[in-house]
Amino acid sequence: MNKAGKISKNIILMVIGLLWFVPLLFMFEKSFEDGGFANYATILQQENLPRNFLNSVVVTGGTIAVVLVVTLLAGFAFSKLKFRGKNILYLIVLVGLMIPAPALIVPLSQLIKTMGLINNPLSLIGIYAALQVPFSLLIMKNYFDELPTELIESGIVDGCSVFKAFRKILLPLCAPVVSAVTVFTFLAAWNEFLLAFMFLKKPIYQTLTVIPYSFTMLFMSDLPRMFAALTIIALPIIILYICLQKQFEQGLTAGSVKG
Amino acid sequence: MLGRKRISNYFYIVPIIALVVLFIYYPIAYNIEASLYSWDGISAEREFLGAQNYVDMMSDKVFLKALANTAIFTIVTVGVGLVAGMLLAVATLGNTPIQRLCKTLMFLPVVLAPIIVANIFTWMYEMNTGLVNEALRAIGLGDLARAWLGDSKTALGAIMVAQIWQSVGWYLIMFNAALTTIPTDVLEAARVDGANKIQTFGRVIVPMVKNTTFSLIILGIIGSFKYFELVWATTKGGPNHATELFSTYIFTNAFDFMKQGYASAISVFVIVLALIITAVQLRINLKER
Numbered sequence: 367m368n369k370a371g372k373i374s375k376n377i378i379l380m381v382i383g384l385l386w387f388v389p390l391l392f393m394f395e396k397s398f399e400d401g402g403f404a405n406y407a408t409i410l411q412q413e414n415l416p417r418n419f420l421n422s423v424v425v426t427g428g429t430i431a432v433v434l435v436v437t438l439l440a441g442f443a444f445s446k447l448k449f450r451g452k453n454i455l456y457l458i459v460l461v462g463l464m465i466p467a468p469a470l471i472v473p474l475s476q477l478i479k480t481m482g483l484i485n486n487p488l489s490l491i492g493i494y495a496a497l498q499v500p501f502s503l504l505i506m507k508n509y510f511d512e513l514p515t516e517l518i519e520s521g522i523v524d525g526c527s528v529f530k531a532f533r534k535i536l537l538p539l540c541a542p543v544v545s546a547v548t549v550f551t552f553l554a555a556w557n558e559f560l561l562a563f564m565f566l567k568k569p570i571y572q573t574l575t576v577i578p579y580s581f582t583m584l585f586m587s588d589l590p591r592m593f594a595a596l597t598i599i600a601l602p603i604i605i606l607y608i609c610l611q612k613q614f615e616q617g618l619t620a621g622s623v624k625g
Numbered sequence: 626m627l628g629r630k631r632i633s634n635y636f637y638i639v640p641i642i643a644l645v646v647l648f649i650y651y652p653i654a655y656n657i658e659a660s661l662y663s664w665d666g667i668s669a670e671r672e673f674l675g676a677q678n679y680v681d682m683m684s685d686k687v688f689l690k691a692l693a694n695t696a697i698f699t700i701v702t703v704g705v706g707l708v709a710g711m712l713l714a715v716a717t718l719g720n721t722p723i724q725r726l727c728k729t730l731m732f733l734p735v736v737l738a739p740i741i742v743a744n745i746f747t748w749m750y751e752m753n754t755g756l757v758n759e760a761l762r763a764i765g766l767g768d769l770a771r772a773w774l775g776d777s778k779t780a781l782g783a784i785m786v787a788q789i790w791q792s793v794g795w796y797l798i799m800f801n802a803a804l805t806t807i808p809t810d811v812l813e814a815a816r817v818d819g820a821n822k823i824q825t826f827g828r829v830i831v832p833m834v835k836n837t838t839f840s841l842i843i844l845g846i847i848g849s850f851k852y853f854e855l856v857w858a859t860t861k862g863g864p865n866h867a868t869e870l871f872s873t874y875i876f877t878n879a880f881d882f883m884k885q886g887y888a889s890a891i892s893v894f895v896i897v898l899a900l901i902i903t904a905v906q907l908r909i910n911l912k913e914r
Contacts, residue, residue: 376723379716383727389745389790390733392756396748436640443637448630459641462649464903466850468872469892472659472879473652476666496648499641528633557738559854560872564880575738579858582744589748600741607736611729614736618795619802 393600397593405594414569415577415598421487421566422556422573428491429555430548433498437547438540440499441506442532446515456507463500471564478565485571490562494555502547505620509543510536542616549617556603574599653896660890665883678890688891691862691869694781698852698870702788703845707838709789710796714804715830717797728801732794739791743858746787750774774859777867784855784868792848796841803837804830839910843903850899871895 397405409415443449444456474493483489513536521531559575566572569580581595607614660678664671682688713731717724734742749756750773758770773783807830815825831838853872856862862869862877871891879888 375716376721379723379727382713383730386730386734386790386794388756389742389749392749393745432644436644439637440641443634447634447637449634449638450630455638455642458650459645461900462645464847464899465649465653465896466847466872466899468851468853468875469656469895469899470649470652471875472666472885472888472892473655474648475879476655477652492644493648496644499644503641553736557736557740559738559740560857560876575740578740578744592744593748596741596744600737603736603738604733607733608729615732615798615802618735619799 390600393593393596397590397597399590399593401590405591406598408591409581409595409598414572417570418572418574418577421571422575425487425490425494425562425573426552426555428488429494429498430551432491432495433502433551434544434547436495437499437502437506438537438544440503441510442536444503444507445510445513446518447528456503459500459503461500462496463504467497467560471560474561475564484565485568487562487566487571487573489565490555490558490573493561494551494558498551498554502551505547506543509540513539543620545613546617546620549614553618653893656889656892656896659886660893662886663884664886666879666885667883671886674886678887679894681887682890682894687866687869688874690866691871691874694868695850695870697781698785698788699846699849701785702792702849703842705789706792706796706845707841709793710841711800711831711834711838713793713797714800715826717801718804728794728797731797734791735794735798737791739852739854740858742787742791743855746783746790746855747774747859750783774868775864777864780860780864780867784859787855788849788852792845796845799837799841800834803834807833835913836910839906843906846902846906847899850895 399405401408440459444452478484478489481489518528518531518535521535522528526534557575558573562573563576563579566576572580577599578592578596581592661673661675662671663674663678713727717728748754750758752758752770752772752775755773757773758767761767761770771779773779811829811833812825815829820828850871852870853876856868856870856873857876860868862873875888875891875895878884878891
């Protein structure tokens with residue numbers, strides 16, 4: 367490409383990139399209007415905020431743990447073991463991928479109510495995990511398919527049980543796929559709103575995503591503080607992304623390239 | 626040996642099957658059953674209706690509006706995402722600082738909670754202090770200023786813009802990853818054969834990322850059936866149902882109108898539709914291969 371072409375292409379890319387940044391700038395800028403940092407102080411003094419943060423951490427951490435354990439086991443089994451009904455069982459899990467969560471809110475709300483789990487953040491872990499496992503299984507199975515079967519067979523010849531061979535030989539090789547599944551499970555659980563909003567009614571039990579909604583009610587006429595709240599909620603994930611950019615991008619693209 | 630079928634092999638899949646049965650298949654079965662009744666979700670009594678909820682659905686103007694809106698929303702946001710994502714992926718394929726910066730800035734919204742995006746855009750579109758209207762006034766187009774989300778002519782478009790803002794970075798990263806798998810000698814060969822940039826793009830790059838494109842279409846459509854936050858946190862489906870989607874209409878029926886049987890019927894419809902669309906796409910995909 368000639369020099370003028372290169373420069374104009376770079377200018378176009380810069381303009382698009384900056385344009386994309388405008389809504390976030392708008393959020394930062396609004397959050398400092400009137401009170402400046404005092405807006406942030408007000409929000410940070412909200413008594414429930416640390417608890418809300420902790421709720422998000424627990425729910426997200428729990429979801430990631432459940433998804434990883436469940437899909438590592440199943441991905442291994444669907445890839446390397448033989449059992450009757452394997453294909454149909456695999457299909458049963460994968461169909462879950464096509465089911466949109468909003469189409470499940472009526473039964474899930476009744477289920478959570480019957481089980482007496484309203485206002486219990488832990489109730490979200492099972493549901494989030496169930497919604498995430500189909501896609502995670504797809505990625506896990508693809509990954510195990512790439513690992514040579516001889517690896518584990520040699521372990522079994524040496525006298526290991528199947529489970530021990532899986533744990534000692536294959537599991538240590540799973541770091542890349544574990545990090546991929548962790549990334550998109552993290553994003554899905556941390557950012558989820560609909561179910562959290564439906565099941566967590568008391569402020570103290572809520573996760574972070576539900577907070578902007580209650581703050582909107584609280585600070586209706588106090589926009590800058592609302593934006594300070596948004597910024598505080600957005601910042602951890604922005605910082606995390608910037609620090610772990612490579613892991614985020616590799617994790618999110620892990621599933622699709624193979625198609 | 627691994628080749629043996631043993632009962633203990635099922636232990637590895639019991640947890641995953643239990644999870645999807647309890648939280649996905651049981652709810653689907655519940656929806657199917659509940660859709661045959663009229664029920665407010667609370668009282669002990671419910672009235673059997675047979676297929677009446679489904680019959681009502683077909684003549685429910687708001688439901689049909691939600692169907693049309695979801696279709697428009699899906700086609701536009703996935704379509705723009707694919708085209709813009711692919712073009713930008715090609716444009717940022719090298720790893721110069723500017724290309725990296727552009728990628729990072731465009732990907733930032735992808736990691737944000739949709740509810741945060743909803744709040745930002747609510748106030749960007751606001752009539753008096755919103756950035757969009759301020760910008761229009763600044764360049765002398767103040768006549769165009771309006772409450773973008775409050776006007777039934779512009780509300781759906783405004784929400785689609787916000788969704789595109791949030792998702793293009795995702796398409797960009799996906800195509801970027803796919804493009805890096807194209808061997809450089811293929812592109813070199815195209816250049817040697819005298820193909821110009823547009824020919825290379827259309828005849829080499831696009832066909833080579835076909836599988837990624839298929840996956841993105843499926844994931845994009847499934848994703849837009851789930852879309853809820855921005856609409857609900859801004860317009861609640863209004864004004865006059867101009868932004869009503871499946872998700873918001875299910876929510877409103879179930880928890881505001883207390884028509885849970887009807888909400889379940891809509892849910893069943895949405896699930897069946899999602900399965901049909903995916904099945905058709907997979908068929909097309911398999912045929913093309």
